[in-house]
Amino acid sequence: MIELGNYNSLTILRSTSVGLFLGDEDVDDLLLPNKYVPDDFEIGDKIDVFCYLDHEERPIATTLKPFIKRNEFGFLRVAEVNDVGAFMDWGLEKHLLVPYGEQRTNLVAGNWQVIYCYLDDKSFRLVGSSRLSKFLNNDSMEISENDEVELLVYRRSELGWDVVVNGRHRGLIFHSDVFQKLAEGDRVKGFVKHIRPDKKLDISLQPIGARALEPAAQMIYQKLMEQGGYLNLHDKSSPEEIKTWFSMSKKTFKKAIGTLYKDHKISIKKDGIYKV
Incomplete structure (x- = not known):
């Protein structure tokens, strides 16, 4: 059965002056107009096409790739x-x-x-x-706290940014958890910070807890190397300075430099961080 709004693998049944007619076990008259007919084909070949309704509300096939599909x-x-x-x-x-x-x-x-x-x-x-x-459902979710998820940013509110999570669920990134520029339509990766009793999802753009330390520490150490072994930052630096340099919270920054210090990779002085 042909699915409107989706890709379908159909059989080339016949070639006519207006294009190819495609079909499956249920349909035998779906037109693929000449402009989309491939250079090389044989009757009986399978072809992947997107199916939708044309200007006269008739099912039609195309090899164009839409920006979104059904659902x-x-x-x-x-x-x-x-x-x-x-x-x-x-x-x-x-x-x-x-x-x-x-x-x-x-x-x-x-x-x-x-x-x-x-x-x-x-x-x-x-x-x-x-x-x-009405198209987002948080009642049935197969995700857990700390999971990495795919996000589509769709609206800014007083609390933060509303996001589509994994193409199905609704989540919120609080303004206090945003350390990079966001805009409606952005697709970014995030992490499930908290699943509330009412199934609402709090989302972070950074890994959570211990999972965050390794990438944060690596980022800081790499920047330290790029700057010749010195950074004009330390545990007393303002959250705004840290956000400008690393797009992370001060809490994550302090934990990350603590990890680097314990690993004897840096020394922390009043005027900044030094490579050991």
Whole structure:
């Protein structure tokens, strides 16, 4: 069965003046237009194509690769807005519609927005939504505290940055845990800092606890070598100075230089850190 909004491996059934007709055991009339037909093919060959609805709402195949697929989140540009809704550029000829009812705030042409793509069960069309919360589920999670996770940053709030975690869950990076520049649409790695009783996820951009010390210590030692064996930083340096140099918290910094000191790699003096 052909899945709209996804890649399908289909058989080339016949070649016509308008393109190739593809199919599987259920469908035998899916068109791959001439512009997407490969140079070399044989009838009976398998071909991987993305399937969606064309401008006349007919299923059609393409070899173009969309920026997001069905049931995925992506950062897309608003191509145009009309009385139906906003149309997002997702890498295909036909733009992805985000109806007004699926817009958290009114989308503006030229702006970028994190969007979820899904198959509407009433119209059977692929549509987008910027109302992301209803597509994020924290009730059933296969992650634990300290796990490394993939993040998509989608909104800044008074508390911090809301993120999509592993493409399925909602998490929050508190402002106090941000030591690097973030922007909506950024894809970064993070770590599960805390899973609350209500299943909310607190996320850190740095490894947690002992796991954080090795990469932090390595970063500091590498910078020390690059600076000729001296850094104008020490355990009394301000959090802002440490953040500027290493994008880490002062707590992590102090633990890391403590590790380097115990390993006899550095000496810590009033005016800074020296390589031993």
